[in-house]
Each structure stands twice: as structure tokens, then as C-alpha cells.
Amino acid sequence: MSQNKSLLQLRGISKIFSKGTIDEVTALDNIKLDVNAEDYITIIGSNGAGKTTLLNVIGGVFPPERGGKVIISGNDITGFSEYKHAIYVGRVYQDPHIGTAARMTVEENLAMAVLRGQPRGLRPATNKQRRELFRSALAPLSLGLEDRLNAQVGTLSSGQRQAVALVMATISKPALLLLDEHTANLDPRTAQLVLDLTEVIVQREKMTTIMVTHNMELALRYGNRLIMMHEGKIVVDLNQKQRAGLTIDDLIVAFEQASGRRFIEDNILLRR
Amino acid sequence: MLDIAGSVLSFSFYEGLVFGLVAIGVYLTLRVLAFPDLTVDGSYTLGGATTAVLIVNGVHPVPATLAAIGVGLGAGLVTGVLNTKLRLPALLAGILMMVGLYSINLRIMGGANLSLLRQVTAFDKVAEVLGLSHGSIVVSITVAIAIAVVVFFILNWFLRTEIGLALRATGDNEQMVRSLGVDTDKNVLMGCAISNGLVGLAGAVVAQGQGFADVGMGIGMIVMGLASVIIGEALFRPRGVARLMLAAIGGAFCYRLFITIALRLGMAPGDLKLITAVLVVIALAVPFIRKKLRHEWIPPAVRW
Numbered sequence: 001m002s003q004n005k006s007l008l009q010l011r012g013i014s015k016i017f018s019k020g021t022i023d024e025v026t027a028l029d030n031i032k033l034d035v036n037a038e039d040y041i042t043i044i045g046s047n048g049a050g051k052t053t054l055l056n057v058i059g060g061v062f063p064p065e066r067g068g069k070v071i072i073s074g075n076d077i078t079g080f081s082e083y084k085h086a087i088y089v090g091r092v093y094q095d096p097h098i099g100t101a102a103r104m105t106v107e108e109n110l111a112m113a114v115l116r117g118q119p120r121g122l123r124p125a126t127n128k129q130r131r132e133l134f135r136s137a138l139a140p141l142s143l144g145l146e147d148r149l150n151a152q153v154g155t156l157s158s159g160q161r162q163a164v165a166l167v168m169a170t171i172s173k174p175a176l177l178l179l180d181e182h183t184a185n186l187d188p189r190t191a192q193l194v195l196d197l198t199e200v201i202v203q204r205e206k207m208t209t210i211m212v213t214h215n216m217e218l219a220l221r222y223g224n225r226l227i228m229m230h231e232g233k234i235v236v237d238l239n240q241k242q243r244a245g246l247t248i249d250d251l252i253v254a255f256e257q258a259s260g261r262r263f264i265e266d267n268i269l270l271r272r
Numbered sequence: 273m274l275d276i277a278g279s280v281l282s283f284s285f286y287e288g289l290v291f292g293l294v295a296i297g298v299y300l301t302l303r304v305l306a307f308p309d310l311t312v313d314g315s316y317t318l319g320g321a322t323t324a325v326l327i328v329n330g331v332h333p334v335p336a337t338l339a340a341i342g343v344g345l346g347a348g349l350v351t352g353v354l355n356t357k358l359r360l361p362a363l364l365a366g367i368l369m370m371v372g373l374y375s376i377n378l379r380i381m382g383g384a385n386l387s388l389l390r391q392v393t394a395f396d397k398v399a400e401v402l403g404l405s406h407g408s409i410v411v412s413i414t415v416a417i418a419i420a421v422v423v424f425f426i427l428n429w430f431l432r433t434e435i436g437l438a439l440r441a442t443g444d445n446e447q448m449v450r451s452l453g454v455d456t457d458k459n460v461l462m463g464c465a466i467s468n469g470l471v472g473l474a475g476a477v478v479a480q481g482q483g484f485a486d487v488g489m490g491i492g493m494i495v496m497g498l499a500s501v502i503i504g505e506a507l508f509r510p511r512g513v514a515r516l517m518l519a520a521i522g523g524a525f526c527y528r529l530f531i532t533i534a535l536r537l538g539m540a541p542g543d544l545k546l547i548t549a550v551l552v553v554i555a556l557a558v559p560f561i562r563k564k565l566r567h568e569w570i571p572p573a574v575r576w
Contacts, residue, residue, distance in 0.1 A: 086453035
């Protein structure tokens with residue numbers, strides 16, 4: 001694999017739901033996307049633009065339509081099962097309940113996560129060394145979770161669970177991190193905490209990251225590249241230079257020019 | 273009086289340990305995997321029938337008993353395949369297996385039952401080694417304790433390994449486990465197989481203990497396993513893998529004790545099913561009522 005090749009290559013990615021019925025929806029329409037290593041991309045778009053569908057294709061929840069290709073770190077993983085995509089892709093969901101197992105302890109959850117991409121064997125799932133690793137991964141959250149390794153995750157608050165989910169998605173340092181509106185369900189203070197933490201981890205591990213959000217301000221504040229989606233297409237793609245100094249109003253203008261639609265229609269959905 | 277109490281207790285202890293295997297099997301599918309597996313009624317008889325046929329055909333009772341684990345594993349594997357590969361609902365997959373195994377069990381035994389009278393069983397072998405009389409309750413309890421202890425320690429170790437942890441997590445949050453790179457289908461297959469392997473083993477032990485295998489011996493076994501798990505949870509309120517398994521065995525003991533006492537008190541055997549049903553309802557209702565009185569939040573009922 002040559003050095004300048006992108007970490008994630010999407011080629012001709014389409015997704016059509018309820019094919020051949022009157023409910024047929026084209027959720028993704030021939031998407032081409034190259035994500036460079038250490039890119040931090042924010043994706044914005046109204047409901048139904050195809051943001052989450054795109055993440056689902058990258059994460060392997062379902063394959064793209066025939067002809068599409070998903071290539072990560074030079075490996076063509078198109079059509080592989082979700083658990084094989086997971087070797088390369090860590091993901092934090094909007095709902096903290098999806099990212100963590102409620103009836104298991106913090107330690108057991110992290111022990112599951114630390115083995116991403118490695119064969120699981122008949123060794124004890126936790127040991128002193130791993131517990132130390134878990135403590136040092138949890139300590140920067142300042143939530144005191146490093147002292148609550150044996151607490152059942154179900155007894156934690158949503159914010160704490162989402163913080164654990166973020167650590168779980170990143171602890172094994174997957175090639176790509178997907179954030180699917182991962183702070184949308186949290187109160188503003190906790191959301192900020194989780195966002196700060198995300199920033200710390202992404203910077204420290206130099207993680208290649210794609211964050212989907214409804215929030216234009218977040219999309220501008222974080223990352224080095226901004227993508228807008230509309231009706232299954234990428235309509236705006238701004239690199240760090242183009243993005244610098246942009247305001248939300250500039251984004252709205254860019255969106256209107258690219259989609260040929262008055263932004264006002266989507267104003268409620270694309271919350272400011 | 274004391275004699276009767278002693279014999280009732282020791283017999284229930286033996287039965288509690290043997291049916292504790294079924295209870296642990298049900299615990300593995302229902303609680304660990306969240307997979308309501310009804311294969312149990314069929315795989316229990318399958319274990320008993322297989323061992324009986326092998327012993328009648330001159331096979332040493334120990335490999336004959338181990339074979340019961342093997343066929344049980346196989347039955348569980350098929351249930352798992354029906355669910356994960358053909359996407360049949362778990363309940364339906366189990367029911368179909370239970371029904372299908374009935375015919376298979378008849379074929380295996382070549383009839384509705386098979387006597388082990390005048391055959392050398394695992395119990396006889398142990399009696400020989402211990403120098404005790406055949407049919408002594410001490411022998412039965414020794415066999416049962418040995419098996420239960422081995423099963424408990426193996427599972428207690430296995431469920432704490434990396435593979436075992438992934439198995440447990442699958443029942444808790446399958447989506448999360450997949451997103452961490454684990455093939456959850458494989459875990460469902462493994463869990464169903466281990467569970468029914470244990471149930472097959474229990475059938476093999478019971479067939480040898482009672483001296484026959486019968487095509488109807490597994491009927492109601494799933495309910496008994498469920499009752500044991502639920503009674504164990506209600507009585508001991510366990511937390512953690514080891515205690516949950518011990519609670520399942522304890523629940524099986526309490527259940528068998530209750531049934532034995534009911535029989536001694538002159539209840540008709542036909543009424544036992546009703547008693548079982550009422551027992552399960554009570555065991556499930558007690559935690560509910562307790563929470564209600566404390567004004568705690570109660571999750572809505574599960575509808576599989």
C-alpha cells in the first residue's frame with residue numbers, strides 16, 4: 001500500500017431501501033469519498049440526507065448496492081459482515097445503550113472492547129495489566145469511573161455510559177472512528193464533556209474520524225474537513241482552508257447554492 | 273419421622289444436583305444468551321435414550337454417558353443454526369426441535385422405552401469402586417456431586433475467559449458485541465450447544481439412576497429448568513456468574529424438595545404440573561410485589 005493512498009475509499013456507494021416497491025428510497029446516490037489518514041471529518045445534513053446510512057455502510061451494518069466498494073487501509077471489505085468491519089472501525093452511537101452492555105461491569109465492557117480485531121481465546125478476560133490499562137483510559141474522563149470498574153454499566157448515567165462507549169470505541173485504536181450524533185441525546189453540559197473528551201482522544205491517538213451531526217456549530221468547531229449531504233449525495237465538501245472563518249450563515253448559503261433549494265425548508269431539521 | 277425427613281432431603285439433594293444441570297443449561301440460554309430455548313424437552317430425552325441404547329449394546333457406561341453430552345451439543349447446535357442461519361425465531365426453533373426430537377428419540381430406542389435392568393450403569397461402576405451396595409443413595413449423591421462440581425468449575429472458568437465474556441455479552445447487547453468485532457452467531461451456536469449438552473448429560477444420568485429411558489421423560493423439563501432458575505433467583509438474589517449457577521442448582525433442589533414433599537403428602541402425580549406452574553408464578557410474583565410495595569420502577573413484561 002502506497003503512503004499517499006487514503007485510509008478510507010468509498011467508490012460508487014449507493015443504497016436503495018424497499019427496492020421495487022412504491023416506498024423505494026434512494027438513501028445514498030453514487031457516493032465517492034476519500035478519507036485521508038488523520039482526517040477529522042464532520043458530516044452535516046437534514047434528516048434523510050443519508051448520513052447515518054453512509055456510516056452504516058462504512059460500519060458494515062449492510063452492504064452497498066452492487067458495484068459499490070468500501071476499501072479501508074487498502075483492504076476491500078465490501079460485503080463483509082459487520083463484525084469484520086469492526087476490526088477497522090470503532091463506532092459510537094447516538095444512544096448510549098447501544099454502545100455498552102448494561103448488565104455487565106465497566107471492566108467487562110472494556111475487556112470486550114480491548115480485544116477488537118484480535119482473536120479471543122481461553123485466557124481470563126481481565127487481568128491486572130488490563131485493569132491498569134482500563135483505569136488509565138478512564139481517568140481522563142474525570143468521572144471517577146476508574147474507581148468503579150466493578151459497577152454495572154446499567155447503574156451509570158447516560159453521560160457516563162456514553163463516555164464509556166467512547167473509550168470502548170477507541171481503546172483498541174481502530175483505523176477509523178465513526179461518531180453518529182454521539183452527543184445528541186445528552187444534556188448540554190454532558191454533551192460538552194463527551195465532545196471535549198472526543199477531541200482529546202482523537203488528537204492524542206491521531207485517529208481518523210468521521211462525525212455525523214445535526215448541529216452546524218459543532219460541524220464548524222470540530223474537525224478539519226466539512227461535508228454536507230443532501231438527498232443521498234455529498235453536496236458540499238470543504239477542506240480546512242475553505243472552512244476557516246466560515247460562519248453558520250456562510251454554510252447555509254453554501255448549502256443553498258449546492259442543493260438549489262431554499263434552506264428555510266430544512267431549517268427546523270438542521271438546527272443551528 | 274426423622275428417617276423420612278432424611279430420605280426426602282437426601283433424595284431431593286441428589287435430584288437437585290442432577291436437575292441442577294438442566295437448570296444451569298436453561299440459565300445459559302435464557303439468562304446468559306437471552307435465548308428462550310425449548311429444545312430442552314427433546315435433548316434431555318435424547319441424552320437418556322442415547323446412553324440407554326449404548327449401554328444395552330454393551331458400551332461402557334462412562335463413554336455412553338459422554339455420548340449423551342455429544343448428542344445434546346449436536347441438538348443445541350441445530351437449534352442455533354435454525355435461529356442464526358435460517359433466522360427462525362428462537363422460540364419456534366426450539367419448539368420445532370422439541371417436536372422433531374420426539375420422533376428421533378423413538379427411533380433411537382426402537383420403542384417408547386428401554387429398560388436398563390440387569391445392565392451395568394455408571395452408578396454400578398461407582399458403587400463397585402466405593403464398595404457400596406448398588407442402588408444406595410450415597411452412590412447416587414456421590415455421582416451427582418462429582419458431575420455437578422466438574423460442570424460448575426469448568427463453566428465458572430469458561431464464562432470468565434475472553435470467549436466466555438463475549439458469550440455473556442452477546443445476550444446482553446448483541447449489537448455492541450458485533451460492533452466490537454465478534455461473530456455473535458457463533459456465540460449463539462456455542463451457547464445453545466453447551467446448554468443442551470448439559471441437558472443431555474442430565475438425561476443420561478437420570479436414565480441410569482431410574483433404570484430406564486422413556487420417550488416421555490423429557491416432557492416438562494424446560495418448565496422445571498425455568499422454575500429452578502426463577503426460584504433460585506427469587507430466593508438467593510445472586511449476582512455474578514458463579515452465584516447465578518449455584519442459585520440455579522439451589523433452585524432445582526428447592527423445586528425437587530417441594531415436589532417430593534407434595535407427593536409424600538399424598539398429592540396425585542397428575543397434579544404436579546399444576547403445582548409447578550403455581551410455583552413459577554409465585555416465584556415471579558414475589559419480586560414484582562416486593563418492588564411494587566417499595567414503589568420501585570418495574571420494567572414492562574417481556575413478550576418473546
